[in-house]
Amino acid sequence: MQSYLIRRLLESALILLGITLVTFILLYLVPADPARQIAGRSATVETVQNIRDQLGLNDPFFAQYWRYLTSLLQGDMGRSYLQRAEVSELIASRLPASLLLMVAAIATELMMGLTIGIVAALRRNRPADHGLMIFSFVSISAPQFVIGILLLYVFAVQLGWFPIGGYGSFAHVVLPAVTLGFLGAGWYSRMMRSSMIDVLGQDFVRTAQAKGLGRARIILRHVIPNAILPIIAMIGIDIGLFMSGIVVVESVFGWPGIGQLAWQAIQRVDIPVIMGVTMVSATAIVLGNLLADLVAPMIDPRIKTK
Amino acid sequence: MSDPVLKVRELNVQVATPEGAKTVLDRLSFDLRAGETLCLAGESGSGKSMTALAVMGLLPKPMCRITGGSIRLGETELVGLSDAGYRRIRTARVAMIFQEPMTSLNPLMTVQQQLVETLLEHDACTSAEAPRRALQLLRDVQMTEPERRLKQYPHELSGGMRQRVMIAIALACDPEVLIADEPTTALDVTVQAEILDLIRNLQRDHGTAVLMITHDMGVVAEMADRVIILRHGQEVESAPVRDLFAAPQSEYAQELLAAVPRLGSAPPRRARPATDPVLEVEELSVRFPVRGGILNRVQAQVHAVENVSFEIAAGETLALVGESGCGKSTIGKALLGLAPWTGSVKVAGRQTRGLGSSAMKPVRRAIQMVFQDPGASLDSRMTVGDQVAEPLQIHGLASGSEIADRVAHLFRRVGLSPDMMARFPHEFSGGQRQRINIARALSLSPRLIVADESVSALDVSVQAQVLELLQEIQDEDGLAFLFISHDMAVIEQVADRVMVMRLGQVVEEGPRDAVLRDPRHAYTRRLLSAVPVPDPTRPRPERIETESLGSPIWPVGEGPQLLNLHDVAPGHRVAS
Numbered sequence: 096m097q098s099y100l101i102r103r104l105l106e107s108a109l110i111l112l113g114i115t116l117v118t119f120i121l122l123y124l125v126p127a128d129p130a131r132q133i134a135g136r137s138a139t140v141e142t143v144q145n146i147r148d149q150l151g152l153n154d155p156f157f158a159q160y161w162r163y164l165t166s167l168l169q170g171d172m173g174r175s176y177l178q179r180a181e182v183s184e185l186i187a188s189r190l191p192a193s194l195l196l197m198v199a200a201i202a203t204e205l206m207m208g209l210t211i212g213i214v215a216a217l218r219r220n221r222p223a224d225h226g227l228m229i230f231s232f233v234s235i236s237a238p239q240f241v242i243g244i245l246l247l248y249v250f251a252v253q254l255g256w257f258p259i260g261g262y263g264s265f266a267h268v269v270l271p272a273v274t275l276g277f278l279g280a281g282w283y284s285r286m287m288r289s290s291m292i293d294v295l296g297q298d299f300v301r302t303a304q305a306k307g308l309g310r311a312r313i314i315l316r317h318v319i320p321n322a323i324l325p326i327i328a329m330i331g332i333d334i335g336l337f338m339s340g341i342v343v344v345e346s347v348f349g350w351p352g353i354g355q356l357a358w359q360a361i362q363r364v365d366i367p368v369i370m371g372v373t374m375v376s377a378t379a380i381v382l383g384n385l386l387a388d389l390v391a392p393m394i395d396p397r398i399k400t401k
Numbered sequence: 402m403s404d405p406v407l408k409v410r411e412l413n414v415q416v417a418t419p420e421g422a423k424t425v426l427d428r429l430s431f432d433l434r435a436g437e438t439l440c441l442a443g444e445s446g447s448g449k450s451m452t453a454l455a456v457m458g459l460l461p462k463p464m465c466r467i468t469g470g471s472i473r474l475g476e477t478e479l480v481g482l483s484d485a486g487y488r489r490i491r492t493a494r495v496a497m498i499f500q501e502p503m504t505s506l507n508p509l510m511t512v513q514q515q516l517v518e519t520l521l522e523h524d525a526c527t528s529a530e531a532p533r534r535a536l537q538l539l540r541d542v543q544m545t546e547p548e549r550r551l552k553q554y555p556h557e558l559s560g561g562m563r564q565r566v567m568i569a570i571a572l573a574c575d576p577e578v579l580i581a582d583e584p585t586t587a588l589d590v591t592v593q594a595e596i597l598d599l600i601r602n603l604q605r606d607h608g609t610a611v612l613m614i615t616h617d618m619g620v621v622a623e624m625a626d627r628v629i630i631l632r633h634g635q636e637v638e639s640a641p642v643r644d645l646f647a648a649p650q651s652e653y654a655q656e657l658l659a660a661v662p663r664l665g666s667a668p669p670r671r672a673r674p675a676t677d678p679v680l681e682v683e684e685l686s687v688r689f690p691v692r693g694g695i696l697n698r699v700q701a702q703v704h705a706v707e708n709v710s711f712e713i714a715a716g717e718t719l720a721l722v723g724e725s726g727c728g729k730s731t732i733g734k735a736l737l738g739l740a741p742w743t744g745s746v747k748v749a750g751r752q753t754r755g756l757g758s759s760a761m762k763p764v765r766r767a768i769q770m771v772f773q774d775p776g777a778s779l780d781s782r783m784t785v786g787d788q789v790a791e792p793l794q795i796h797g798l799a800s801g802s803e804i805a806d807r808v809a810h811l812f813r814r815v816g817l818s819p820d821m822m823a824r825f826p827h828e829f830s831g832g833q834r835q836r837i838n839i840a841r842a843l844s845l846s847p848r849l850i851v852a853d854e855s856v857s858a859l860d861v862s863v864q865a866q867v868l869e870l871l872q873e874i875q876d877e878d879g880l881a882f883l884f885i886s887h888d889m890a891v892i893e894q895v896a897d898r899v900m901v902m903r904l905g906q907v908v909e910e911g912p913r914d915a916v917l918r919d920p921r922h923a924y925t926r927r928l929l930s931a932v933p934v935p936d937p938t939r940p941r942p943e944r945i946e947t948e949s950l951g952s953p954i955w956p957v958g959e960g961p962q963l964l965n966l967h968d969v970a971p972g973h974r975v976a977s
């Protein structure tokens with residue numbers, strides 16, 4: 096177990112190193128000039144050149160990358176070009192809001208998705224199943240900003256149940272979390288449905304019936320725990336999906352998280368901030384996967400961590 | 402005579418199909434008395450499993466339903482019983498064990514949890530007593546190390562141990578009737594013998610009535626008091642077991658019994674002129690790495706095949722026998738380059754060690770394989786004609802209209818009509834599919850065919866036909882066969898020489914009659930004595946000793962002690 100954990104952590108570190116390189120290359124190739132952004136439109140060519148020199152943007156690629164990497168390893172993510180602040184501070188101030196939103200959204204999508212999937216599987220090929228699968232199809236297909244605006248309009252503007260935007264209380268979290276969880280709920284309900292149907296047809300379910308167990312016990316004790324196994328690996332991968340969703344949803348709801356920070360930074364070619372946000376979300380995805388792999392053997396005795 | 406525990410009268414079961422309702426059980430009637438074993442025997446599709454599921458109220462809904470008749474358990478009528486009513490019956494009064502021990506237990510629950518759950522459901526004891534009762538049940542089914550087994554999960558147990566757990570669950574509430582649906586079909590013969598022995602003993606101790614479902618007439622002969630032979634859902638014949646085997650009345654029963662391969666009854670093999678070896682294998686070893694640790698390095702190796710040498714001459718059949726995990730299938734795979742191997746393999750005198758993939762291509766043509774599952778080894782979305790033609794195209798042996806001619810010829814060769822070429826695999830029966838697989842293997846005019854359990858999945862009557870076909874092909878073309886099987890009776894029919902394997906090593910090899918009729922190694926004798934004999938007059942075997950085989954996994958650099966074979970007679974070699 097211990098050596099497995101060490102090996103996985105080393106692997107994760109390698110993956111993150113790869114991500115720094117790829118992101119750095121992409122941002123290096125971006126045609127927009129951050130120096131021009133900082134200097135403003137009216138600045139002279141010399142001013143822009145000066146800024147480039149100051150920022151070290153005229154150095155060869157590998158010199159720049161090496162500088163970035165060495166300071167990153169010392170915990171220094173650089174300074175924002177445009178907001179007079181350390182990137183790490185900017186991220187630290189916004190991360191809690193994003194994490195809160197993410198946890199709430201994961202809870203929402205799992206509750207919705209698993210419930211829908213279980214009910215649909217147990218009502219297979221009946222009207223309830225068809226209705227729920229249409230719902231899940233819609234939730235997968237609808238763009239998040241449409242869902243977000245729709246929810247805002249109905250529940251905030253018309254009904255006034257929830258605040259229109261902002262951050263602070265439980266009521267603030269509900270709409271963004273539901274918007275963000277909607278897509279995942281669609282995926283999970285489909286996966287859970289097919290996984291349930293698969294398990295319902297297994298021999299050990301017939302054994303459970305032959306034991307004389309009641310339907311509720313068979314479903315809760317024998318079917319659902321087995322059906323949920325493939326979902327666990329998905330949750331780890333899913334964190335990646337959240338990171339893209341979070342940018343949209345945070346803008347729609349004015350949620351002060353790293354999604355908004357990323358959006359502003361991209362618009363203004365604030366490279367250190369873009370790099371920082373990318374690294375944070377990449378770390379989240381890598382850790383999410385690691386966590387899913389560590390949780391799986393606790394639930395499924397057949398999986399051995401070696 | 403006591404009243405029957407289970408009375409089935411005029412039972413009708415229908416299955417809904419796209420073409421309308423199909424009757425799968427047609428007015429079946431029988432009685433089952435306490436302490437008695439009734440065998441329902443028949444080939445696939447005869448409705449024997451349907452009968453079991455109907456009694457348990459487990460017919461797959463909504464496709465199947467009972468359309469008439471009665472099933473009485475003592476005073477209780479089971480047909481039309483509510484779900485709640487059935488829940489009180491199942492396991493408490495009628496219990497069932499299934500064919501597939503590997504998948505019949507919940508993988509996420511320990512043995513103890515699965516036993517206790519059953520006990521508590523039927524209020525057989527208080528929850529404080531339950532663990533002790535569970536332990537006692539495991540002792541009753543003669544589980545080794547029962548205390549440890551309670552805490553284990555199904556995947557940590559072998560097939561035989563899992564079937565013991567299933568039996569323990571089934572007997573948890575001391576039921577009046579035990580239904581066993583092919584309980585040993587998925588198990589090795591020595592394990593089968595142990596499980597059958599266990600069922601017999603438990604039945605004697607508890608006076609349980611057993612309804613046993615099987616396709617194996619050897620199992621029928623060893624277990625049954627009475628037998629009902631089913632075909633297409635109808636009773637063909639019902640008789641006490643000795644009467645049935647001594648003088649079957651119906652034509653179908655006669656055919657069925659005649660088709661059963663009996664160990665020791667095969668005619669002698671024809672003498673062959675000495676020919677050059679097609680295949681020479683020397684010191685073949687196959688090892689699979691077990692990885693682990695921080696750097697994921699190889700920590701141990703599975704020694705699947707260890708230092709095996711043999712030759713097969715043209716026109717000869719060498720049979721590889723052994724229990725699951727002994728490495729017999731791995732040898733077949735290694736010969737085709739489907740598993741990493743070391744040693745020397747010469748095909749028609751040509752060394753294949755170290756050949757690249759293009760140099761291997763002609764070699765591959767010389768060795769073809771026919772697998773166990775005739776359905777799964779065909780692509781369900783490709784016509785069977787195309788599948789037989791594919792090897793010809795890949796090897797560039799024919800083109801254009803020549804291909805169709807060759808394929809038509811191959812179809813006729815295996816006893817199929819060339820008109821069938823445009824059909825898809827699902828339109829064929831299991832036996833026909835295996836013929837198609839044989840045609841595909843023959844398409845490249847190989848020198849050697851590796852037949853890996855090629856007839857194991859077939860009903861006995863079909864099995865006999867396919868074996869006959871293989872024999873014909875061998876007689877005409879002088880093809881060599883490596884015939885891998887666990888079924889001693891089948892091997893006796895086809896083999897010239899037999900090689901017995903255990904834990905990756907050969908323990909005995911020699912001419913068929915020498916090995917099968919005068920076995921020298923203890924393991925060979927054990928295997929042979931475990932084979933159920935289709936003769937009810939033979940005294941039923943006494944208690945069978947359980948033996949653990951040991952593990953083929955060794956740390957890097959270590960390995961099992963290599964066995965030395967020494968001659969006991971010309972060509973007959975035994976490990977000391």
